[in-house]
């Protein structure tokens with residue numbers, strides 16, 4: 001059996017991987033020997049006993065020859081991952097060396113999760129959450145971007161926001177880390193990575209939900225709020241190009257320029273074809289607008305009362321105008337009579353299909 005394990009993988013540089021044969025020289029191929037005549041037979045130890053022994057060496061404790069092992073288990077080594085590797089190695093008959101790609105992915109995942117776990121343990125939820133969330137999201141993104149299998153397996157669409165406290169996050173990271181320690185196949189490793197990336201997605205979505213509450217929609221304020229603002233917003237050149245008038249075989253284009261004193265000048269061309277090439281007539285527009293108050297159209301949505309004084313004869317008609325957007329207005333039909341106040345007495349119909357005029 002070839003003895004190339006993942007041991008000590010967490011914080012050792014990649015180049016040390018092939019060095020794992022050194023355990024074998026003292027402990028035997030299957031950890032079946034008493035190393036240097038003094039150690040226990042590691043083969044007969046449980047995983048938690050192995051981990052406890054390694055933690056002991058890390059803390060400077062052990063038997064008469066502890067110095068030998070203290071060198072092996074230097075400060076950087078993650079004993080969880082190391083114990084899992086040793087245990088798996090001992091208990092997997094015919095253990096075949098994982099390929100370099102798997103070793104890289106596992107080592108990288110353990111290393112990242114180890115760092116995050118340590119940081120989470122120390123973190124103060126009040127002060128450090130942004131930093132730690134950033135760390136989690138960034139590492140999840142790295143894993144996700146690197147690995148096509150992970151990208152395929154993670155389904156972002158089913159992840160939902162779900163408020164989580166630090167201890168819960170720590171539990172989930174620790175679970176993904178332990179799972180990774182015990183992963184010796186691509187499938188097992190992938191499952192742990194999915195769990196971690198899903199956790200990161202939940203944290204992202206939680207952040208978005210929080211921000212949503214802070215960022216209030218501002219749309220309303222783009223639209224005029226007072227008659228003065230409405231008048232100001234109407235200044236400019238408004239066009240609507242080649243639209244069906246609603247009458248059979250009739251299309252029209254219009255262009256009207258409104259100046260600051262609310263004079264409107266322009267015209268409307270009528271056509272008999274939907275490409276607006278065959279013009280049938282033209283009507284010049286010349287009138288003055290006066291804004292009234294803002295009420296509602298027949299569809300219950302906001303619209304302004306507006307009076308039009310038309311042409312040289314100064315014929316007065318009553319209509320309603322809606323700012324569908326800051327640069328798009330729709331005008332209802334006009335009527336010659338009204339009682340001076342109620343929208344019922346002026347034409348207030350807005351057809352959902354009307355596009356209205358836009359300003360450039």
Ligand code: HEC
Pocket residue numbers: 007008020022023024025026027035036038039040041042050053054062063064065066068069072086
């Ligand atoms: C130079 C010889 C040597 C090498 C190399 C070596 N060990 Fe050890 N190991 C020992 C000795 C000696 C002990 C007992 C130390 C003591 O007195 O506590 C020991 C103890 C252990 C123990 C605890 C067993 C007990 O007695 O409680 C474990 C687990 C272990 N080694 C794992 C490893 C792993 C994994 C590697 C490779 C990364 C490794 N060792 C490399 C010599 C070695």
